[in-house]
Amino acid sequence: SAVISQKPSRDICQRGTSLTIQCQVDSQVTMMFWYRQQPGQSLTLIATANQGSEATYESGFVIDKFPISRPNLTFSTLTVSNMSPEDSSIYLCSVDVQGAPTEAFFGQGTRLTVV
């Protein structure tokens, strides 16, 4: 299993600003995933973050808007840049500890409101 500490838990931000979300895992993991959950919607994968290489972004998500860092095997950050009210969502980081098939472990989530 894995324990994931994600912060901040929630934030209210002004449009046009940026927010960086941190995710710390208690063990080394190969892949970390960042998801967005818009109100009333399911989880949508933003990108996969591998240590030592650039993140792989899903269709509809770009690095300029959601830059990701993965400096080591236990830590990652997601930045939501130049925010607009449409970015108001829950953001979740997730790890896959042993490789598929296995359960994904989730951080506590960050509830972001952009005003």
Add this chain to the structure above:
Amino acid sequence: EDKVVQSPLSLVVHEGDTVTLNCSYEVTNFRSLLWYKQEKKAPTFLFMLTSSGIEKKSGRLSSILDKKELFSILNITATQTGDSAIYLCATTSGTYKYIFGTGTRLKVLA
């Protein structure tokens, strides 16, 4: 394109009722299907299914996978108000990506 579809989208029942939640999928290189319960922000793991016909059980919850018909069901018997949540179904594939369904919002009334 890979997709996971859940039904119903929402459900309201009374305590003691039994509910069945459905999840169908079309996934290339399917590896596993997972069920999660989401009450606040972070989903919590319920079951992982990889083989057809083998029922997984945990208390009042059970789930089964049909790889021929490409679906899974999650059953909850003797529902309680604490079962009120969004239930998410997800699949993993050869790319190690998790694809989530839209979720079923369950509300259990006292």
